[in-house]
Amino acid sequence: MDPALAALGEFGLIGLIRRQAARRSPGTLLGIGDDAAVVAIPESGKLLMTTDMLLEGVHFQRRWARHRDLGRKALAVNVSDIAAMGGSPLYALLGLGIPSSGIALDELKALLSGMEEEAATHGITLVGGDTCRSQGALVLSVTLVGTSASGSVLVRSGAKPGDSLWVTGVLGGSAAGLLALEMGFRPGVTWPAGIDKPAWLHETEEAAIQTAMAAHLTPAARVQAGQALVGCATAMIDISDGVASDVGHLCRESQVSARVLADRIPIHPGATVMAQLTGRNALDLASRGGEDYELLFTATTDPNPLLAEAVPDLLATRIGDMSGGEPIARLVQANGVVEPLLGGFDHLRGAA
Amino acid sequence: MDPALAALGEFGLIGLIRRQAARRSPGTLLGIGDDAAVVAIPESGKLLMTTDMLLEGVHFQRRWARHRDLGRKALAVNVSDIAAMGGSPLYALLGLGIPSSGIALDELKALLSGMEEEAATHGITLVGGDTCRSQGALVLSVTLVGTSASGSVLVRSGAKPGDSLWVTGVLGGSAAGLLALEMGFRPGVTWPAGIDKPAWLHETEEAAIQTAMAAHLTPAARVQAGQALVGCATAMIDISDGVASDVGHLCRESQVSARVLADRIPIHPGATVMAQLTGRNALDLASRGGEDYELLFTATTDPNPLLAEAVPDLLATRIGDMSGGEPIARLVQANGVVEPLLGGFDHLRGAA
Numbered sequence: 001m002d003p004a005l006a007a008l009g010e011f012g013l014i015g016l017i018r019r020q021a022a023r024r025s026p027g028t029l030l031g032i033g034d035d036a037a038v039v040a041i042p043e044s045g046k047l048l049m050t051t052d053m054l055l056e057g058v059h060f061q062r063r064w065a066r067h068r069d070l071g072r073k074a075l076a077v078n079v080s081d082i083a084a085m086g087g088s089p090l091y092a093l094l095g096l097g098i099p100s101s102g103i104a105l106d107e108l109k110a111l112l113s114g115m116e117e118e119a120a121t122h123g124i125t126l127v128g129g130d131t132c133r134s135q136g137a138l139v140l141s142v143t144l145v146g147t148s149a150s151g152s153v154l155v156r157s158g159a160k161p162g163d164s165l166w167v168t169g170v171l172g173g174s175a176a177g178l179l180a181l182e183m184g185f186r187p188g189v190t191w192p193a194g195i196d197k198p199a200w201l202h203e204t205e206e207a208a209i210q211t212a213m214a215a216h217l218t219p220a221a222r223v224q225a226g227q228a229l230v231g232c233a234t235a236m237i238d239i240s241d242g243v244a245s246d247v248g249h250l251c252r253e254s255q256v257s258a259r260v261l262a263d264r265i266p267i268h269p270g271a272t273v274m275a276q277l278t279g280r281n282a283l284d285l286a287s288r289g290g291e292d293y294e295l296l297f298t299a300t301t302d303p304n305p306l307l308a309e310a311v312p313d314l315l316a317t318r319i320g321d322m323s324g325g326e327p328i329a330r331l332v333q334a335n336g337v338v339e340p341l342l343g344g345f346d347h348l349r350g351a352a
Numbered sequence: 353m354d355p356a357l358a359a360l361g362e363f364g365l366i367g368l369i370r371r372q373a374a375r376r377s378p379g380t381l382l383g384i385g386d387d388a389a390v391v392a393i394p395e396s397g398k399l400l401m402t403t404d405m406l407l408e409g410v411h412f413q414r415r416w417a418r419h420r421d422l423g424r425k426a427l428a429v430n431v432s433d434i435a436a437m438g439g440s441p442l443y444a445l446l447g448l449g450i451p452s453s454g455i456a457l458d459e460l461k462a463l464l465s466g467m468e469e470e471a472a473t474h475g476i477t478l479v480g481g482d483t484c485r486s487q488g489a490l491v492l493s494v495t496l497v498g499t500s501a502s503g504s505v506l507v508r509s510g511a512k513p514g515d516s517l518w519v520t521g522v523l524g525g526s527a528a529g530l531l532a533l534e535m536g537f538r539p540g541v542t543w544p545a546g547i548d549k550p551a552w553l554h555e556t557e558e559a560a561i562q563t564a565m566a567a568h569l570t571p572a573a574r575v576q577a578g579q580a581l582v583g584c585a586t587a588m589i590d591i592s593d594g595v596a597s598d599v600g601h602l603c604r605e606s607q608v609s610a611r612v613l614a615d616r617i618p619i620h621p622g623a624t625v626m627a628q629l630t631g632r633n634a635l636d637l638a639s640r641g642g643e644d645y646e647l648l649f650t651a652t653t654d655p656n657p658l659l660a661e662a663v664p665d666l667l668a669t670r671i672g673d674m675s676g677g678e679p680i681a682r683l684v685q686a687n688g689v690v691e692p693l694l695g696g697f698d699h700l701r702g703a704a
Binding site: 001005006008009010011013029030033034035036037038039040041046047048049050051052053055056057058059080081082084085087091093094095097098127128129130131132133134135136137139141143145146148153155156157236237238253346347348349 | 353357358360361362363365381382385386387388389390391392393398399400401402403404405407408409410411432433434436437439443445446447449450479480481482483484485486487488489491493495497498500505507508509588589590605698699700701
């Protein structure tokens, strides 16, 4: 254990988190420091609850993820779940398993600062948590409670045959960013030492790799977009496992089938570059990579006018359609070949 | 990874948890299977939120804790936090980090069954969670949301000089149970093989050791007692770190001092036996052992009449008094010697 951390002790650390956690939600009646947090809930009385863990070695590597970014991401992936319901995030709890060796007090402080930054972006208040020792890996477990401002929530089961299928933004950036980090790229390091740079790679491609790494390290949850889409989407999910897997979830929960057009999937420019650099397929990164935290949804009308009002620089792309029949998803290749759309990451099986 | 678990896959496991999770709270609008759970909250609109993690190797050892008991305890320690506020538990989320090796599907099923049993005891509905692979240890992270039926909550900061200090039940059982497990005792195994049994140890002592192990492995949260005490307690906390540490929390949060009389601390009979067997001090097990999940509270009147109505077989014992001055706790030994009451477990420092 880092001597500064041991000197501070568990309750010193809790005190530090408590002093740092700003009260952003007016309903915070009792925050960190008691057996449970006490919060007031707006009159709608409809509460959204979600939890997502980030485990070292599984979800992140500390050798390339800065602690500040880890703190941001641990909260952001939960915010994305609330966004995918069309909701507003309000209160967070942090479970923190601190490895007996290998983390310094300053690194923990950076992690907590990152989480507070992400909380500030969305008006979230950190109201409680649990701090303990972990024998091996750093464990970050965040729970987020939110509400639905409109009283309506967007579930996975609302898609109907005839609905069109849409996705916000571009896909594959996170997977490409992870490939880049594995190759030795870092934020601000445009080319890794000791590797020959191909002739076709210029500043535009380098910039695309940088934005891909940012998409992986500090994803942005689509809260405003999710809220705007309550007005027109029929079903919604965030892309955490990969669009291939997440379309499957929509199909199963809604009991409809999906047809996804491969050449309509919007590919992150960094995915195109990293695919070329590593001999991977860009469409594969975009459809099976996961962790893009864009919104995948069905609708009966073009969502872009509504979306443009809420988030001026975000476009939704129509990537397919829903039909009846067996609840499975199919991919229509550019050459017209139709194949099952399978895959995405399965934690108990590994990558598909 | 266990072949049966890999064959089931992450989403198969989530499906299994979903089918097993009974809807006990009428406000469950949308349970497991979407991006977030959606629940309705009773009109009071005052929500209690808590999270507690159990990490393998830190909070439990799978070589002696049955998976069913682990599932019970992971939820029970959270229920205890809601109980310590005088609240009613309602909705739970489970974060589950599954070690890549060393856990079988049947063991996971037993763990989930144990959690459902504990949920059934308290009318809790498991509404969501997160399932992922863990590189090393089994990670159980539970979040529990509850409400205050009366609209009042019992916080740590309400104690005043002149209040008396009380504890429910007996202390040291959990610490004694852990010592017994370390010695080779097991539930149903009244004496470990290969160790000479002392002449003073008979059936009564063996039974006390069994109840101590049960206190450690499957603690019972004091929900009914907590709710009853809303009528008379001024401040309350559950005993998770040990009474020595938890009195300190009450003192700091209430800005009062405490005087605890050593010979008033109610000692679990198993703690007396295990202290004698291992050369430890029974009072030390009772005051610094932790994990008893009894309620420690301050009051201005005798709480036992109220308590007896709610939980007929549970007694509260007056163990001291609160005064003004520096917010620290002192222990008055049976011989009249007064010493600082320090200690309890600190996750970043180890045992005091």
